[in-house]
Amino acid sequence: MTPERRRAIWAIYVWCRRTDELVDGPNAPHITPTALDRWEARLEDLFNGRPFDMLDAALANTVNKFPVNIQPFKDMIEGMRMDLRKSRYKNFDELYLYCYYVAGTVGLMSVPVMGIAPESLASTESVYNAALALGIANQLTNILRDVGEDAQRGRIYLPQDELAQEGLSDEDIFSGKVTDKWRNFMKKQIKRARMLFHEAEKGVKELNASSRWPVSASLMLYKQILDEIEANDYNNFTKRAYVSKAKKLIALPVAYVRSLVAPSTISSSHRN
């Protein structure tokens, strides 16, 4: 990315990390909905050019330079409120909403910084849809990787109706035994996450040329966590799926070559 864009993404990353840290970090037990209201007031202040601290100032600078909207930031805070309120999700619709709040929003925050290629003929809406898909896919992957860890905190970020369809209950998650029922359930969840990564891939080539490589690389790296869950024979209860340094290094040149694909132009959109 260009140095300016890189700094902007860094500022967004830091704000997201700090927001997540409120509910997941060492101070989490003291975090009340009121504390999140205060965090939201700070967000509004920095969007109005009145940052509270140095890190807020970095984001204030970013929203000055790029046409970033405040809504996805507010939505992420809403996701943290949701996380404080509930620890079960009835169906995929409910889980999707949570994933939008805490991760789809990251895609919406990033596109105005990454920029859409000036020569792209894709609709703005379709690029945002791809960015949303990448956020949701990442979050679903994060959830599938962390099933055991989350269960230890009493949390199950999986659709209850789909667990039931497979004959699984909360108890099965807490006992953490890899059974055929669990493998079947996991196969379907992995398939859904891969579909969303595929949706996202279509959008990468529409981004500004300098932004394609980092997005393509992070997409490939995160998607590979799904392969590692399979390689662990679906034991995401006691084994943390991770992509080795070697595989990460190999992904970089592959992502680079993919990032050279040109955006859709008149000729390519008329191809079919």
Ligand SMILES: CC(C)=CCC/C(C)=C/CC/C(C)=C/CC/C(C)=C/[C@@H]1[C@@H](COP(=O)(O)OP(=O)(O)O)[C@]1(C)CC/C=C(\C)CC/C=C(\C)CCC=C(C)C
């Ligand atoms: C057209 C197109 C494809 C555009 C690209 C759009 C784009 C850049 C999308 C980025 C998507 C992305 C990186 C989403 C992050 C999703 C995620 C995993 C969120 C985590 C939430 C909380 O979950 P949980 O508590 O279960 O997780 P932990 O166990 O605590 O990890 C988050 C932690 C929320 C906070 C998110 C971040 C800290 C990541 C922010 C990242 C960026 C701003 C970098 C984006 C840049 C690039 C190059 C991908």
Ligand SMILES: Nc1ncnc2c1ncn2[C@@H]1O[C@H](COP(=O)(O)OP(=O)(O)OP(=O)(O)O)[C@@H](O)[C@H]1O
């Ligand atoms: N540069 C990046 N590209 C793509 N995704 C990223 C990037 N940086 C962070 N993320 C996503 O944001 C999430 C949170 O980032 P973080 O750096 O805190 O890592 P983490 O794996 O969550 O670590 P921890 O287990 O300590 O919370 C990551 O799991 C990953 O999904």
Ligand SMILES: [Mn+2]
């Ligand atoms: Mn977290």
